[in-house]
Amino acid sequence: MKRMLFLHIGAQRTATTSIQSFMRANFQALLRRGYLYPFGVPRHFSLFNALFSCRRTVDGVAADLAERCARWQQPVKAIVLSDEGICLRNDLSVLARFRDHFDVRIVLSLRRQDTWLESWYLQNIKWQWNPGLSHCTFDQFLARRDEFHWISYDRFVGHLQSLFGAENLRLQVFEKEQMPDGPVAAFCRQIGLADTGGLRVPEHVNPSFSPAISEFMRRLPLDRQAAGDDPGGLARVVLRHRPHRRA
Numbered sequence: 594m595k596r597m598l599f600l601h602i603g604a605q606r607t608a609t610t611s612i613q614s615f616m617r618a619n620f621q622a623l624l625r626r627g628y629l630y631p632f633g634v635p636r637h638f639s640l641f642n643a644l645f646s647c648r649r650t651v652d653g654v655a656a657d658l659a660e661r662c663a664r665w666q667q668p669v670k671a672i673v674l675s676d677e678g679i680c681l682r683n684d685l686s687v688l689a690r691f692r693d694h695f696d697v698r699i700v701l702s703l704r705r706q707d708t709w710l711e712s713w714y715l716q717n718i719k720w721q722w723n724p725g726l727s728h729c730t731f732d733q734f735l736a737r738r739d740e741f742h743w744i745s746y747d748r749f750v751g752h753l754q755s756l757f758g759a760e761n762l763r764l765q766v767f768e769k770e771q772m773p774d775g776p777v778a779a780f781c782r783q784i785g786l787a788d789t790g791g792l793r794v795p796e797h798v799n800p801s802f803s804p805a806i807s808e809f810m811r812r813l814p815l816d817r818q819a820a821g822d823d824p825g826g827l828a829r830v831v832l833r834h835r836p837h838r839r840a
Contacts, residue, residue: 594696595696596669596672596695597670597672597696597698598658598671598673598695598696599697599698600675600691600697601677601700601701602676602677602680602701603678603702604680604701604704604709605678605713605716606709606712606716607702607704607765608702608767608775608780609636610635610636611795612675612777612780613635614635614795615780615793615795616673618793624669625667626788627670628670628672629658629662629669629671629673630672631658631674636676637674638678640654640674641674641676642678644688651687651694652694673784680701681743686756692757697757698763699753699762700765700780700783701764702764702765703746703766705768710735710744712801718802718811721810724816724817727811727816728812763783763784765780
């Protein structure tokens, strides 16, 4: 019988950072429950980049994961890998090869597109990793919404169904009414983790700035700072000292 592998693929702005912080902070406690969150990182960004760029193979990663599971005295019934950047990619077929080694489940949260666009706009201004989106107005940002192909849920979920089968998708509606205990608890239910007693849930992570602060940040050239500077440093200072809105 194959071991379960949960691939948490996003989408962004659906408490992914909080979920990843929870998984990492509770590594040992989760392992005692049979869940391995490997590699000692908050998110598995580098791993999936290496897979999509062919610097690593699925077979090699699967062998690595199997070896890591064998290290522990506790039996590992499920592995969880998480990176919200996965959903940005047009073709996820390379990940389907994991089905040769594991019983794969895809975990994806679906947020209303209008609130998602607002939150994604504010995040692009906050961290300024994409110069094309870091300084535009909201109207200019909306004019480029077709670039965010992953929030065309019918098409994106259809792609996932074709690769993994509809029965292997764990879709979560990202609305408060659907998550009475919060998004971290909702994620735990999606991966079959019913016993969360004694686990530490982190505070809300990576909130958006208020519209007023975001408008101020939009005009700052943080993405053009000299190499070696910290382009997110000012963002963190503002986040610590000014009120924010959750998004």
